[in-house]
Amino acid sequence: MSHFNQTFNRKNTASLKWDLMEKVYTIPDASSIIPMWVADMDFAAPSFITESLKARLDFPLFGYTFENEACATAVTSWVKRRHNWHIHNDDIMYHQGVVPAIATIIEAFTTEDDAVIVNSPVYPPFFNIPRQLGRTVVSSPFIEKKGRLYFDFDHFERLLQDDKVKIFVFCHPHNPAGRVWSQDELVKIDALCAANNVLIISDEIHCDLMLNGEQHIPLAKVSATPDNIITCMAPTKTFNIAGIQASMMITSDAKKRLKIQNTLAKHGQMGLNTFAITAVQAAFSDAGIEWLNDLIPYLNANLDYAIDTIEKALPNITITKPDATYLMWIDIRKTGIAEKEIMQKLLDAGVALDPGTKYGADFDGFLRMNIACTRQTLEQGVERFIKAFN
Template identity: 50%
Template sequence: MDRFSNVFERRKTRSVKWDMMEMIYQVEDASEILPMWVADMDFAAPDAVIDALKQRIDHPIFGYSYVCDGCKEAISNWLDKRHGWKTETEWMLFHHGVVPAIASVVETFTEKGDRVLITPPVYPPFFAVPERQGRVVVESPLIEQNGHYKIDVNDFEEKLKEGVKIFILCNPHNPGGTVWEEEQLLEIIRLCAKYDVLILSDEIHSDLVFPEHRHVPIAKLAGEDAERIITCVAPTKTFNLAGIQAATMIVTDEGKRLKLTENAMAHGQMELNAFAAAAVQAAYESGEPWLEELLSILSSNMDYAIQEITKAIPEITIQKPQATYLLWIDYRKTGLSESEAMDRLLTIGKVALEPGSKYGKSGEGFLRMNVACPPDTLKEGVHRFIKAFK
């Protein structure tokens, strides 16, 4: 557990999380503010990944690179072992992150003015990427019950009837941490097939599922309808490699792969860089023991934060997520507006969280807290949070 106890100084390392708070939160001096917002971890990456990067650096020539068969096989083996999903390496296309992959899919398979369906509250790029491409974002808000979420099947179908071209699924869900059950995934598949809608499934948090729950890749359930599904996976959330920028699109349909490849060529997009490919292969081949240890730490961190915050502030409720390292904090009973809550956190508590409205109107009254940090950092963050609300 020692590797997850070390506190690293991340300021002045070009860290978005630590070095850009003045700009993000519009404060003059963020030097005393503790960041618990953007989804990267304050833990060192697995030794196997660091060793692989060092080995690559030891060769002093950094020419054009490609994703080798060994890297693809490592991804395929991981998906089979962790999720029971058998994939072919020929189904894989690569991009510099899940968000760029989402942008490519939206651009390739829709036209300006086409409708893209999302289920808020949800990861902000699901709104922003289609809108910036001139697409119409259609919302089917999730049903929230005591901090847990489910699809509103009736509303979902009504929105599909409006001529939706793509549905973007967050599986597991960010920010709520819900691991979708097979029944809901099968209903999504059925309805999207009925209305001929492409499913784009962001499964970047699929490895960060706690042992009492099980992630099910939606494509695994789809049978013949798997050809209408494009799944995005990445080791970047799992192994804290966001700055490495690497993601895989699993596309079973050859025609769709060809169209995505043509789109990539139109944008001059190349495959993963030499360092990303090395990191991806090492993470998937050797990172599992590190991940198992991480999940134990994250679960303990969540238990601590939930217990301390709700004990000190009974008006606040927090349901333990089934996945991710993100707490979705319900402060609606405090009576505070979002601007009041954020002001208290930044000026009194000196801690930065994400406001729920960032995830859509249905996220108002919630805050997202990142607890993927050493226990000492977490205790300080929880203390600051309580101070802000007390």
């Protein structure tokens, strides 16, 4: 039996996914609801991470720590082995998460008069953060062809040509649709941004969760102007340790690093905590590669099962299998059911998903489902999903 079949009761563990549903969905009691919303997995973190954390706890000194060379070397050797991307230890800066990293970079490189480009649909902090920082957000909607998302490069280029636009926040691979961008697409995105002096924040947090056996292509690796890119990565999605909080900001441009460091200092940011440093080193190891070799087939099988079962039971619903991530972007437009109504029906049937409009105002007609749970839980979740539509 796969160790991913082990069931845990995450209730009352301060789990955002399991314990915050009452508040988020404004319901009195969510005790019988299966959460398929927040992007973390219901699987145990790998034992090579938990063992190294235990070992660190056994050394009972918890004074100030910093991200030492061993930590940086774990990152550089991971991206080299896994993504064939050669970076230097000095290229790396750290933050508690990719979301605060994006906020820091936007703050460092823009003023309130500037604008930031994001695609649509996209992970909500991409547009919420710049807005909260008082920056204008301009949206480059994807074009959909047979359920797959593509850049509208003409529209994207027109937006880039506006002098106010200073940053493009890129989701690579994409959340919520799980799209992996091809090398040709990456080269074009890179060239258009460089030609218009627009800095790219390339959020590659999902890059270790490629489902189709292909190698992830870091944007900066194929860029003609890598100094124009700040890549954000993390071990947290990959190894299900988001609560430990760790991320990396990587750029070859020393001047940009200095600017980011000054912005971090402005907020008194001290980087990673002791346990995050330990976890980064443990995660980015040979054992990490082996663990992913077990995880990816489990996720693939879950996705195949969920897509097949839903599409057979509900022919009006279409799901394009993601190229990466454990998230499904479900197209329910043909059912004609309004978002508010289906969200309520889903909760009544006992399952919580993300509404499409969370990812952009135009996406009433879509839902996002997280399938990173045991097959048993998934079967129940899918059954409840189908019941809500019936």
